[in-house]
Amino acid sequence: MVTVDNAVIVRLKTHGQDFEILVDCNNAIAVRENKQVNMKDVLAAMKIFSDAKKGLEASETTMKQIFQTDDLEEIAKQIIKKGDLQLTSEYKNSLREIKRKQIINMIHRNGVDPTTHAPHPVTRIENALEEIKFHVDEFTSVEEQMQDALKKLKVIIPIRFEVKELAVKIGPDYAAKAYATVKKFGTILKEEWQNNGYWVAVVEMPGGLESEFYEKVNEICHGEVEAKVLKTK
Numbered sequence: 001m002v003t004v005d006n007a008v009i010v011r012l013k014t015h016g017q018d019f020e021i022l023v024d025c026n027n028a029i030a031v032r033e034n035k036q037v038n039m040k041d042v043l044a045a046m047k048i049f050s051d052a053k054k055g056l057e058a059s060e061t062t063m064k065q066i067f068q069t070d071d072l073e074e075i076a077k078q079i080i081k082k083g084d085l086q087l088t089s090e091y092k093n094s095l096r097e098i099k100r101k102q103i104i105n106m107i108h109r110n111g112v113d114p115t116t117h118a119p120h121p122v123t124r125i126e127n128a129l130e131e132i133k134f135h136v137d138e139f140t141s142v143e144e145q146m147q148d149a150l151k152k153l154k155v156i157i158p159i160r161f162e163v164k165e166l167a168v169k170i171g172p173d174y175a176a177k178a179y180a181t182v183k184k185f186g187t188i189l190k191e192e193w194q195n196n197g198y199w200v201a202v203v204e205m206p207g208g209l210e211s212e213f214y215e216k217v218n219e220i221c222h223g224e225v226e227a228k229v230l231k232t233k
Contacts, residue, residue, distance in 0.1 A: 002027075007044035009052055012083030015066050020052040021045075021076050025087065029095070031080045033141040039073040048075055085139070095138035102142045103149055104129070110161045110206040111150070117232060119208035120159060128157050162207030165189065165231040170217070171224035172197025178220045185213045202230065 002024035010028060012019045022044035030037045040046075050058045060070065067075045087095075104125050112119050132152045136145060153159055170178050175198065182188070186205025193199055205213060210229070217225050 002041075002044045004044045009086045010080050010083045011086065012079045014082070017058070017062055017066065018050050019058055019063070019075075019079050019083070020049040021047075021079050022049075022052055023076075023080065023085075025085070025091070028080050028085060029139060031077060032085075032139050039076060042080070043073075043076055046072055048072060048079070087138075092138050096136045099138065099142050099145065100129075100136045103136065103146045106142065106146045107150060107153070107159075107208075109208045111159045112162050112207040113158050114160045114162075115158060117162065117207065117210075117229075119211055120157065124157065125153070128153050131156060163233050164205060164207050164210055164229050165233075166203050166205065166210070166213070166227050167200070167230050168203055168217075169198055169200045169226040170221055172199075174221040174224055175199035178217055178225070181216055181220060182213075185209050185216075207232065 002022075004022055006024075007022035008025050008028075010021050010023055023042050024044070027037050027042040031042060048058045048063060050056045063075055064070045067078055069075060104122060107125050108119060108122050111125075129149060132155070134149055134152060150159065150161070168182060170182075175193075179199065182201070182203060186203050186209070189202045189204055191199065191201035214227060217227065
């Protein structure tokens with residue numbers, strides 16, 4: 001549980017009443033994004049206030065009438081989702097920048113040029129987002145904003161999300177060493193250790209990672225690897 005000294009206030013004004021709670025900032029944002037969070041890790045105090053700074057608690061009767069429940073955790077969730085989370089401008093900017101980078105990384109990992117099936121470089125995605133003046137919201141989930149960004153990016157760059165299945169064959173001198181790297185890039189659908197020591201597999205991965213995959217595996221195997229695309233979907 002966050003301490004009161006490190007907590008921030010979420011304030012909701014509704015039905016002519018003020019409701020305030022003290023929360024851990026990051027966990028409160030997670031609640032807004034509908035993530036599963038233990039409310040004991042969100043609230044600095046298991047209390048609903050009418051004025052948190054003065055320590056004045058809200059009326060239980062009034063809360064039950066307005067929120068249709070007397071469950072404090074459920075009321076707190078409603079306040080977090082509907083209320084105003086008191087953050088500094090610096091902290092909001094930091095959250096937006098973190099989410100911007102996550103959005104760009106997700107698009108880079110999954111998105112390709114549908115004509116060439118090649119991934120778009122990170123700088124191209126960054127420049128395109130600037131061109132369309134895409135605004136990152138500090139409270140909306142990365143996944144939701146990524147879908148919105150993708151729709152708008154399609155207006156100025158050819159892009160679509162692809163998943164690829166690759167056939168991979170690695171020589172006996174490097175197979176064991178390369179295995180962990182291959183696994184990081186995607187899901188191993190099939191695999192076989194052959195009698196001659198070669199490892200063969202079918203790997204499914206986000207389309208945008210194909211080039212990086214070849215680069216990393218070749219670096220480990222010094223070219224003693226064969227890989228080709230079996231299927232694109």
